[in-house]
Amino acid sequence: MDELDTMREGVAKEYGFALYRRYSEKQAAHLLGIDLTTLKRWRRAGKTPYVNLGPRKKQYLGTHIADMMIKGADWHEA
Known part of the structure; x- marks a missing residue:
């Protein structure tokens, strides 16, 4: 297990979420401690991955x- 996986597990345990479960956009924003509109803006700008389940459902x-949480909004550039 590499360092990033260890950090992911620690963060998930600390904040009480499962690494391989899907969360709604509202739940994800709550876990991240950011406004829902901020997360949507990040998604639309390509700053975060998501699971597209249709035109109105993103997880x-x-x-x-x-x-x-580990790398911030620019996690994809690190």
Whole structure:
């Protein structure tokens, strides 16, 4: 297990979410401690991955949430 995986597990345990569960956009924003509109803006700008389940339903894996917590909004550039 590499360092990033260890950090992801620690963050998930600390904040009480599962790494391989999908979370709604509202739940993800709550876990991240940001406004829902901020998360939507990040998604639309391509700053975060998401699971597209149709035109009106977007979800996030726990690993996506952990990565954003660890690396911030620019997690994809690190």
